[in-house]
Amino acid sequence: MPRPSSPILSTDLIADSAIALVDAGKPFGVNALARQLGVTPSSLYNHVEGRDAIVELMRGRLAVQSEIAVPEGLEWDAVVEYVVRSQRAMFAAHPLVLPLLVGKPVTDVTVLGYYEALAEALLSAGFPDDDVLVIVAVLDAFALGSGLDLSAPPEVWHADPASALGRLVSRGEPGRERADRAFDLGVELLLASLRARLATEEAALSNGAATA
Structure with a gap:
């Protein structure tokens, strides 16, 4: 069975990739994150409503990773x-x-x-x-x-x-x-x-x- 041409998106993957993008000092936005993930912006919008929603995913992901x-x-x-x-x-x-x-x-x-x-x-x-x-x-x-x-x-x-x-x-x-x-x-x-x-x-x- 051939491997998918793009990653299977999840909210955790989106949050982790967004955090990595910002930690690296790169410009943050839906288009930039889509490029980082190797998907189209429309693919991201199937999982999140937009930039603000991604930021909130990042907040929650950090709290989970920090085990607060x-x-x-x-x-x-x-x-x-x-x-x-x-x-x-x-x-x-x-x-x-x-x-x-x-x-x-x-x-x-x-x-x-x-x-x-x-x-x-x-x-x-x-x-x-x-x-x-x-x-x-x-x-x-x-x-x-x-x-x-x-x-x-x-x-x-x-x-x-x-x-x-x-x-x-x-x-x-x-x-x-x-x-x-x-x-x-x-x-x-x-x-x-x-x-x-x-x-x-x-x-x-x-x-x-x-x-x-």
Whole structure:
């Protein structure tokens, strides 16, 4: 039986090829992806609705490959740390994909799943509804920035050696070591701030109940 003249398309193959195309720094689009796959654009449209749908396939594929699934039974702060660390690792592996992802609404069920787990953990801990979505956005921005930081040059600041910044740079850790330390400190500060905020909220509720 002769082999097919073009690859048998699937959403996973489309997503993987799109990720590889962007990771290589090549222009991304339906036509470019079709050429990469050796098929016609119309063949792609039999599987996806268009460019935005391909981007969302990429988002979901990255989450699946990164195996981001919040374990059950974790305390809220452990859920926060798990999601932030998992996202950072995922984003760091594909920094060129990030601009595509942040420009589109999240609809992939796998990705929405870990955001849902994060929101549920914060709500269950006692954070007010009005705060939770903002906290999720803050954590998201931190993970995105920290992921991109891993693709920064070893020396981020070229400052005058006689300046305060220049002196600190000369004594500081370069590259990945600096990025990892910055990320760990950021996680520590975020969690400390969230714990303090939650304690303040609980104290306010307790005082309100006592005076009622």
